[in-house]
Amino acid sequence: MSLKELKEKIPVIRAKGSNYEIGFAHGSGAKKQINIMLENLKNSVKTTVGQEWDVCVKVAAAFLPAVKDRYPAYLEEIQGIADGSGHTFEDIFTLNCRTELGQQFGRCQGENLGRALRLGGGCSVVGINHTRTATGTTIYGQNWDAPPEQRDAMVFVIAHQIDKPSIAWIGEAGLICRMAGINSAGIGLGGNTLFCNSPIDFDGLPLQFVYRSIMDQDNFPAAVEAAAMSRVATCNNLMVCSPEGEMVCLEMEYKSYAMLYMKDGIISHANHYKHPHMPRAPYRQMDIYPQDELRSFRLDYLAEHLQGNALGVQDIMNILSDHEVNYPASVCQHLPHCATNFSTVNDLDTKEMHVAVGNPCGGYITVHPFEE
Secondary structure, eight states: OOHHHHHTTSOEEEEEESHHHHHHHHHHHOHHHHHHHHHHHHHHHHHHHOOOHHHHHHHHHTTHHHHHHHOHHHHHHHHHHHHHHTOOHHHHHHHTTHHHHHHHHHTTOGGGHHHHHGGGOEEEEEEEOGGGBTTSOOEEEEEEEEOGGGGGGEEEEEEEESSSOOEEEEEETTOSOOSSEEETTOOEEEEEEOOBOOOOOTTSBOHHHHHHHHHTOSSHHHHHHHHHTSOBSSOEEEEEEOTTSOEEEEEEETTEEEEEEOBTTEEEEOSSOOSTTOSOTTOOBOOOOHHHHHHHHHHHHHHHTOOSSOBOHHHHHHHHTOOTTTTTSSSSOBOSSOEEEEEEEEETTTTEEEEEESOGGGOOEEEOTTTO
16 A cells, blocks of 8 residues: 555645745645635635635734744745645635634624534544554544545645655645644644634634644654644644654643643543633633534543553554444544544554545555655
């Protein structure tokens, strides 16, 4: 199994050089998928919250000063994606603010809140460190759940950067990074949308830029610092992992975060706050989707009941493919409006990635993105 097999399912974008060059290769290699992604987002905001695209562009523009101040090179990459795909900078930047659009419009929509927040998707992550695996390596996995039409917009990106680690990730085309990926230094990233009634921080960073800042680090402390100090604009959980076996989750809300550490070499998280002090008063968690909470409970149960110190990739695959409880809103989701669109299980020591395009119960493809 290889990238060649993966390429039969989704585009594999290989890029190298400056941020602009990486962006241009991405944009030119995924024009069709970027077109689909933009069309899906425009239709989603129109049908769920009644907003026109020009309003979305204005909302997203409010984040430009923060991104320009902290990560101006990422804006060069946005320009490269725009030039390569034939779209405007404004459209591609707005695309990279899609989670923030869902949360911002959701706060203004009352009964449409749940549908608006679905723009951010849902996820499940689980990790096992080297003390519990048969190979002595650290492994983690991620499911990404979203409307099924997003599958047609997915790509697998491998970017070889100048003076930074190479990165590999799967997700929607047109974004500068997604939460399901690893870098050549062995840093792994996972994430989950969280639902809280705290306001959007327009002086903060949209999630895609935070994801990329984490993936650009070459060691675990720097990656955690990038996550903790980024001042994320929206509620979210960030899971950061390292080949040394360190794994933490950082639960974010308005201008604040709390950290969760692994227990007995195991960590897991879905779309609900787990830290006892999060979210902070006066803010509260919004339980929009009771079935998602059942999925969270099931994920934690399966992770906590892993037995022995000879665990491996297949154990995480089994968890992420689980249908036993709450199907079709199970860990491996099969709902008509929200399904698992991709799954990855990654070994941070060997840099081996196992990628499922669509539901993980359909099987994984094994790739070595930095070697092939």
